[in-house]
Structures are given as C-alpha cells and as structure tokens.
Amino acid sequence: MPESEVTVEPRALTRKEFISDQTVRWCPGCGDYSILAQVQKTFPELGRKREDFVFVSGIGCSSRFPYYMNTYGFHSIHGRATAVATGVKLANPDLSVWVVTGDGDGLSIGGNHLIHLLRRNLDINVLLFNNRIYGLTKGQYSPTSEFGKVTKSTPLGSIDWPFNPPSLALGAAATFIARSIDVEGKHLQGMIEAAYRHHGTSFLEIYQNCIIFNDNAFADLTEKETKAERQLLVEHGKPMLFGKDRTKGIGMDGHRPVVIDLSDGKHSMDEVLIHDQTDRMIASILSEMTYRPEFPMPLGIIYQVEKSTYEDLVYEQIDRAVEKAGPGDMAAILHAGHTWEIK
Ligand SMILES: Cc1ncc(C[n+]2csc(CCOP(=O)(O)OP(=O)(O)O)c2C)c(N)n1
Ligand code: SF4
Numbered sequence: 001m002p003e004s005e006v007t008v009e010p011r012a013l014t015r016k017e018f019i020s021d022q023t024v025r026w027c028p029g030c031g032d033y034s035i036l037a038q039v040q041k042t043f044p045e046l047g048r049k050r051e052d053f054v055f056v057s058g059i060g061c062s063s064r065f066p067y068y069m070n071t072y073g074f075h076s077i078h079g080r081a082t083a084v085a086t087g088v089k090l091a092n093p094d095l096s097v098w099v100v101t102g103d104g105d106g107l108s109i110g111g112n113h114l115i116h117l118l119r120r121n122l123d124i125n126v127l128l129f130n131n132r133i134y135g136l137t138k139g140q141y142s143p144t145s146e147f148g149k150v151t152k153s154t155p156l157g158s159i160d161w162p163f164n165p166p167s168l169a170l171g172a173a174a175t176f177i178a179r180s181i182d183v184e185g186k187h188l189q190g191m192i193e194a195a196y197r198h199h200g201t202s203f204l205e206i207y208q209n210c211i212i213f214n215d216n217a218f219a220d221l222t223e224k225e226t227k228a229e230r231q232l233l234v235e236h237g238k239p240m241l242f243g244k245d246r247t248k249g250i251g252m253d254g255h256r257p258v259v260i261d262l263s264d265g266k267h268s269m270d271e272v273l274i275h276d277q278t279d280r281m282i283a284s285i286l287s288e289m290t291y292r293p294e295f296p297m298p299l300g301i302i303y304q305v306e307k308s309t310y311e312d313l314v315y316e317q318i319d320r321a322v323e324k325a326g327p328g329d330m331a332a333i334l335h336a337g338h339t340w341e342i343k
Pocket of ligand 2: 025030031061135209211213
C-alpha cells in the first residue's frame with residue numbers, strides 16, 4: 001500500500017512536548033510562569049500537532065512567551081502582534097494562532113491594532129496578560145493602572161482613567177470575551193480551551209501578578225480569606241452567585257445591577273440573574289463591574305457569539321471572484337497599461 005494511503009492516528013501529545021529548551025527568564029514568582037504552565041497543560045487536550053500552533057507576541061515580559069512554547073512563534077514588534085498574527089492567519093487559516101500581549105503592549109502602543117483585530121473577527125486567540133503595570137521597562141504605569149497609582153512615571157499619582165478591557169472588547173465588537181487569573185489553574189485551563197474552541201477572535205484577559213513592580217494587584221481575588229467574596233464565577237445558564245456559602249447574588253433593580261443577600265430572608269433565588277453569555281446587555285453589565293468595588297469581579301466567559309470570520313469571508317470572496325473572472329494572471333496585471341523601464 002502506498003505510504004500516502006496509510007492512515008496514522010495522531011499520537012496524543014504530552015505537556016512536556018510543549019515545553020521548549022529555552023531558559024525561562026521571568027523573575028521568580030512572576031505570574032507568567034503559571035499562565036505558561038496552564039497553556040502547556042491545556043494544549044495536549046486540543047488534539048492538534050505542535051506545528052499547527054503559532055504564538056505571536058509584541059514586546060514586554062509577557063511577550064517572551066513564544067520562546068518557551070515548543071511550537072512556531074514570533075517575538076514581533078511592540079504593539080503589533082495582532083497585525084502580524086492577522087497576516088499569519090490570513091496566509092494559512094489552518095494554523096491555530098495565539099497572540100500573547102501585555103496591558104502596555106496590547107492597550108497602549110498596540111491598542112489600535114487590537115480593536116481592529118477584534119472587529120474583523122479573525123479566528124485568533126488573544127491572551128492579554130494584565131498586570132496593570134509595565135514590567136519589562138521597570139514599573140511605569142500602564143493603561144490599566146488604577147487612577148491615582150504612584151509609579152516611576154506617575155510620582156504624584158496617575159491622572160489617567162484606566163481602560164476596562166472587557167468593555168473595550170465589547171465596544172470593538174469582539175465575539176468572545178473572557179477573564180481568568182494566573183493562579184486559578186483549572187479555571188484558566190478551561191478558559192484557554194474555550195478560547196481555542198471559539199470560531200472567531202477570542203479575547204481572554206488574564207490577571208497576572210508582577211511580583212516586582214505591582215505585587216498583590218489582585219490579592220483580594222486570590223487570597224483565601226477574601227476570594228469567595230470577590231470572585232464572581234460566571235457560567236452560561238447558571239445563576240450569578242458568590243460569597244462563602246454562595247448566599248449572595250447579582251440581581252436587577254430596574255436597569256441597574258445590585259448585590260442581593262439571599263440569607264436576609266427578604267430575597268429569593270428567583271431574583272438572581274441567570275448568565276446568558278450571548279446577551280450583550282448582560283455582558284455589558286458584567287464588564288462594567290470591573291471597577292465597581294461594590295460588586296465582585298466577574299471571571300469566566302462574559303460574552304460569546306458566532307459571527308463569520310474575516311478569513312472565511314476573504315477566501316469566499318476570492319473563490320467568487322475566481323469563479324466569475326477566472327484565476328487571473330498577476331504578471332499580466334503588472335504589465336497592463338502604461339509601464340516603462342528605468343535604464
Ligand atoms: C516602540 C517602543 N516603544 C517603547 C518601548 C519600551 N517598552 C518595552 S516593553 C514596554 C511595555 C511593557 O508592558 P506590558 O505590555 O504591560 O508587558 P509586561 O512587561 O508588563 O509583561 C515598553 C513601553 C519599546 N520597546 N518600543
Ligand atoms: S518584571 Fe514583573 S512581569 Fe516582568 S518578569 Fe518580573 S515579575 Fe514578571
């Protein structure tokens with residue numbers, strides 16, 4: 001039997017096979033290690049070959065990520081990972097393309113490229129490592145640093161209002177918006193897999209602790225004593241409950257969200273909002289809780305809808321044009337009309 005006719009079942013890969021031979025150069029205790037570990041744990045579950053994956057990053061500590069994945073990768077230009085990834089995906093739509101970017105790389109210098117990727121909806125997965133600081137350049141404020149934050153570049157406190165990443169993504173017509181945290185390994189693995197399975201641009205914001213320049217930025221969400229009160233783990237079709245014994249919920253008072261205490265005898269489960277990840281209004285309510293300390297922090301898939309991807313539309317458009325006008329001849333186009341030779 002010719003070799004081409006032998007069908008070989010793809011061998012299941014292991015986590016180890018996604019670990020590259022490069023020395024990891026993040027500070028000891030950096031949240032990036034955990035994110036890397038969760039990606040390497042999740043990838044064997046996706047059932048793809050290593051050479052199907054491409055990681056594209058910009059510049060920053062987080063952007064060193066492609067070196068550490070035993071896949072294809074580009075450590076590209078500051079803020080331009082989304083543009084480079086767009087080219088990679090358009091040239092070869094069969095690849096699974098992942099962008100790794102920081103809050104500085106993705107939202108400062110790269111903000112413009114990010115929003116256009118989101119609205120075009122290429123099937124690319126964006127992992128935004130949000131540590132609310134510039135790590136690589138040693139601790140300047142970033143577009144997600146809180147108002148009033150004292151950093152090396154804001155010695156009197158920041159007077160910039162921070163971006164709200166899920167709201168920004170929603171405004172840019174993203175079709176998948178989710179959030180997780182570096183230290184919540186299982187949750188993060190689930191979000192990475194969900195991002196992969198989404199057909200369209202997946203925007204996954206990952207809260208990441210920079211132990212050197214912004215330590216404990218998310219401590220209230222990760223410390224044992226406070227996390228149950230501060231994390232709102234949302235799941236499609238499930239009530240929005242939180243708190244130590246899940247006795248608190250999110251309800252609505254008219255068009256405003258409110259925290260309901262189910263243990264006070266005045267409220268019932270019927271008043272608790274059920275998460276519908278396809279509902280843009282619910283996504284907006286959840287996203288807007290980000291900087292409202294009276295609400296817990298939503299984690300999970302905030303929004304997900306299906307929409308044609310850019311690459312599907314591009315290839316369909318090309319097919320239609322070829323059907324109508326034939327395959328075309330690039331050399332003939334270049335030499336058509338008025339041309340001249342420089343001597
Ligand atoms: C054109 C250009 N401008 C500025 C810089 C300096 N620079 C390098 S990384 C960075 C920001 C990094 O912050 P972030 O994206 O949050 O990543 P982190 O290091 O925190 O992971 C900046 C401003 C640069 N390398 N190139
Ligand atoms: S500076 Fe911060 S983000 Fe960069 S490697 Fe060190 S701990 Fe991580």
